[in-house]
Amino acid sequence: RRYGATIDWRPFDLHPEYPTEGIPRAELLARYGADFSDQIRGLIEGAGFVYDPPPDRVPNSNRALRLTELARDRGLHDALHTRLITGYWSRRRDIGDPEVLVEEAAVVGIPESEARAALDSEELAARVDASTRAALRNGVTGVPAWAIDQRLVLPGAQPREVFDSVLRRLGHRPLDEPVDPPTLQ
Numbered sequence: 001r002r003y004g005a006t007i008d009w010r011p012f013d014l015h016p017e018y019p020t021e022g023i024p025r026a027e028l029l030a031r032y033g034a035d036f037s038d039q040i041r042g043l044i045e046g047a048g049f050v051y052d053p054p055p056d057r058v059p060n061s062n063r064a065l066r067l068t069e070l071a072r073d074r075g076l077h078d079a080l081h082t083r084l085i086t087g088y089w090s091r092r093r094d095i096g097d098p099e100v101l102v103e104e105a106a107v108v109g110i111p112e113s114e115a116r117a118a119l120d121s122e123e124l125a126a127r128v129d130a131s132t133r134a135a136l137r138n139g140v141t142g143v144p145a146w147a148i149d150q151r152l153v154l155p156g157a158q159p160r161e162v163f164d165s166v167l168r169r170l171g172h173r174p175l176d177e178p179v180d181p182p183t184l185q
Contacts, residue, residue, distance in 0.1 A: 059096025
């Protein structure tokens with residue numbers, strides 16, 4: 001179903017404590033439990049996507065977040081964000097690797113020199129940090145998190161049925177749902 005709402009992706013640095021090179025995937029699994037990958041796989045595949053993240057490392061995503069902020073400035077955020085998300089989860093792309101980031105940015109039209117500069121930009125780092133702090137103040141503790149109508153934060157990847165229910169409770173209707181005409185009195 002489609003609703004007449006827009007999604008505005010905001011950067012959230014989930015693990016700023018990760019070293020620049022990321023962490024071994026085994027460390028992530030030890031932290032969150034063996035079922036963690038199975039749950040993520042089920043959600044991704046249940047939505048019709050391929051689940052195939054890099055098998056050995058979990059990246060530090062701060063540089064990727066900086067780059068998506070540059071893309072936002074260029075009107076290319078959605079295109080780059082989609083490439084990075086699907087690249088990581090479905091195409092084994094290490095979004096912590098500067099070379100991967102520069103390659104993905106080039107695909108959406110960001111010149112290599114601008115992409116490389118963004119990866120180390122303190123200005124873009126400050127924007128990512130400010131967005132992360134704002135999200136934490138609003139109760140966000142993980143990704144994805146969905147702020148709906150500035151009234152409700154829905155944590156984590158959720159099945160479509162959850163979004164349908166929440167959006168309806170907040171007064172939204174699917175775009176393809178007929179609206180009853182007003183009655184004359």
